[in-house]
Amino acid sequence: MNTNKSGPQENIDLGNSKVVNIRDKFDNKTKEILAKRVGYLCSNPDCKNTTSGPHTDPKLTINIGVAAHITAASPGGPRYDSSLTPSQRRDSSNGIWLCQNCSKLIDSDTNYYSKDLLQGWKHNAENHAKQLIERELNQGWATTLPEYFESLISLELTTSPPIGRNIGQSSDGQFWLVLWDSRNAKYQWSKITEKYAEQELQSVCKYRNVTNWQDLFEK
Ligand SMILES: [Zn+2]
Structure with a gap:
């Protein structure tokens, strides 16, 4: 008779309970893309806090940014969309860069902080970053006028x-x-x-x- 050597629990397939352990998380590359596309600023238009800065150790940085899921990484999570495939769920198109506070805020009221609202935030934050960088590069010249x-x-x-x-x-x-x-x-x-x-x-x-x-x- 085989004795159970109690290996890692996540390797055991227990039918439905296996699903609970699956989270379609973003990998580090995707997180970096999300952060850089908005210039490391929180994408909430009422916040726009910077999420990156220097650590006291000159070789380190401080990051208070979060690659948050627009629709949740796992069933039952905020704004979960069952129609997405796991790879769509962990794709950068399903992520938004926020500060830690705002990443908690968007999950506190998912009726208000809807998928559409967050996609709008993301779109505007990326446009804002684009305008800032174009103004830098072209010494004041930009390809688009701000919406205001x-x-x-x-x-x-x-x-x-x-x-x-x-x-x-x-x-x-x-x-x-x-x-x-x-x-x-x-x-x-x-x-x-x-x-x-x-x-x-x-x-x-x-x-x-x-x-x-x-x-x-x-x-
Ligand atoms: Zn924020």
Whole structure:
């Protein structure tokens, strides 16, 4: 008769209980991809905390970031989606980079912190990181305008020079001078005063036969 040498429990197939032990975890490579795609910032738009920094040991770093699952790694977990295969479940597309606090927060109310909400967070956090890095690389020039620009009024009435000038207004009411480099398809923007916006837009008002310059932003 064989005596049980009590090997590792996870090797024993006990039917249903085996399923409980399976978690489709992210590997280290996937975690690194998720962190780097958002510049190591928490993807919660109300948080955006940095998750990485220096340790007192100069050879070490501190990481308070978590590669959280958008839909859970195992059955019964938050937002679990049974239609995904195990490899889809541990794919970077099912992950979101968060700080430790926010990773707990999203599992505290899965009705509110839904799959759609988290995917939106992830999308915006990646866009934000992209904009930051493009601004660095191109010394102020970016390929996309932030979503907070609600309208742009071109100051070029008849010609289209290589660098076009526009007056923009952001959702918070702030005015901006927005330059558009048509050859490289890139934008640059800087804050301006309301007075400056008004002065610059006088010729546009005349051209479009508009009395009040602020009406230009109505449409
Ligand atoms: Zn956070």
